Amino acid sequence: MDLRRTMLFMPGNNPGMLQNGGVFGADAIILDLEDAVAPQEKDAARLLVAEALRTIDYRASEKVVRINPLDTFARQDIKAIVPCGLDAIIVPKVESPEDIRQAARLVAAAETPGQAPVKLIALLETPCGIAEAYPIARADKRVAGLAFGAEDYTAALGAKRTKEGTEIFSARTIVVNSAAAAGIQSIDTPFTDVNDRDGLLADTALAKQLGFKGKLAINPRQIDDIHRVFDPTAQEIDWARRVIKAIRKAEAEGAGVASLDGKMVDAPIVARAERTLHLARLLGLAEGGLL
Ligand SMILES: CC(C)(COP(=O)(O)OP(=O)(O)OC[C@H]1O[C@@H](n2cnc3c(N)ncnc32)[C@H](O)[C@@H]1OP(=O)(O)O)[C@@H](O)C(=O)NCCC(=O)NCCSC(=O)C[C@@](O)(CC(=O)O)C(=O)O
Numbered sequence: 001m002d003l004r005r006t007m008l009f010m011p012g013n014n015p016g017m018l019q020n021g022g023v024f025g026a027d028a029i030i031l032d033l034e035d036a037v038a039p040q041e042k043d044a045a046r047l048l049v050a051e052a053l054r055t056i057d058y059r060a061s062e063k064v065v066r067i068n069p070l071d072t073f074a075r076q077d078i079k080a081i082v083p084c085g086l087d088a089i090i091v092p093k094v095e096s097p098e099d100i101r102q103a104a105r106l107v108a109a110a111e112t113p114g115q116a117p118v119k120l121i122a123l124l125e126t127p128c129g130i131a132e133a134y135p136i137a138r139a140d141k142r143v144a145g146l147a148f149g150a151e152d153y154t155a156a157l158g159a160k161r162t163k164e165g166t167e168i169f170s171a172r173t174i175v176v177n178s179a180a181a182a183g184i185q186s187i188d189t190p191f192t193d194v195n196d197r198d199g200l201l202a203d204t205a206l207a208k209q210l211g212f213k214g215k216l217a218i219n220p221r222q223i224d225d226i227h228r229v230f231d232p233t234a235q236e237i238d239w240a241r242r243v244i245k246a247i248r249k250a251e252a253e254g255a256g257v258a259s260l261d262g263k264m265v266d267a268p269i270v271a272r273a274e275r276t277l278h279l280a281r282l283l284g285l286a287e288g289g290l291l
């Protein structure tokens with residue numbers, strides 16, 4: 001499983017930000033060719049991003065590029081960036097499975113022999129994209145995740161965007177459920193007020209509660225706070241270990257259900273505990289084995 005707790009956007013026409021992208025500890029960095037780049041800057045940004053992919057060490061961060069929509073400059077973007085080496089492409093404003101299949105064909109044609117397959121993340125940010133979320137998630141084996149973009153989505157709905165997010169609740173749950181049904185990751189919309197730390201923490205906690213596996217970020221100051229929310233706490237790891245211990249003891253005694261602190265422990269509880277321990281091990285938080 002790839003960790004995508006944070007995916008940090010950097011405008012593809014900003015050499016200073018592109019240069020420093022690897023130092024912030026984001027799980028992924030997104031070199032953006034789409035909405036952070038003005039139309040007259042698109043060609044220059046494409047060249048700059050291609051050069052950055054070839055020359056800058058982004059350390060442990062996954063290298064991701066957000067291309068332009070398929071009906072604009074996607075073809076030129078894919079042709080220029082794929083041979084430079086990257087892990088994944090975010091396809092914005094995806095509205096149908098055919099959009100993904102088209103992107104996959106373009107990527108396959110641009111890959112060089114021996115290159116690891118470039119993954120796709122579908123950014124759902126229109127009413128049609130949300131309505132088609134599950135078929136989009138299943139459209140091609142390259143699709144590794146569904147991301148949600150609330151600004152474009154609420155603009156298209158004509159809804160008022162609020163920090164509480166009642167207007168995006170349904171769309172968020174559709175994205176999470178569709179990704180889970182397809183066995184891929186779901187990544188939540190960015191929190192756009194970079195000075196509102198409490199707001200970011202609350203919004204990220206809600207995203208985690210709903211089942212998202214990570215969150216888009218727009219500023220390096222957001223990285224640690226988002227990680228803190230998505231990382232399992234010491235109490236959660238301890239609980240997960242005790243769950244595994246309890247169920248193993250019950251199974252040894254011939255039972256399929258155990259009791260822990262007065263609460264029932266059965267298969268879904270065990271699955272949740274195993275997910276917590278798996279994430280903790282990936283993050284180096286669970287030294288000392290399962291029990
Ligand atoms: C938000 C703000 C202007 C705040 O500026 P501020 O100046 O207040 O930032 P400060 O914190 O003061 O910066 C301190 C130091 O960090 C450096 N630094 C800042 N940000 C950095 C960064 N991202 N990467 C590396 N470095 C960074 C900076 O250069 C400075 O370096 P230095 O001068 O050396 O000290 C700035 O962060 C920024 O531009 N973010 C990227 C915005 C962007 O990419 N948007 C498009 C993608 S979202 C999108 O499209 C979503 C969606 O698709 C979804 C939907 O639909 O909902 C849509 O449609 O909306």
Ligand SMILES: [Mg+2]
Nearest residue numbers: 035125149152
């Ligand atoms: Mg957008």
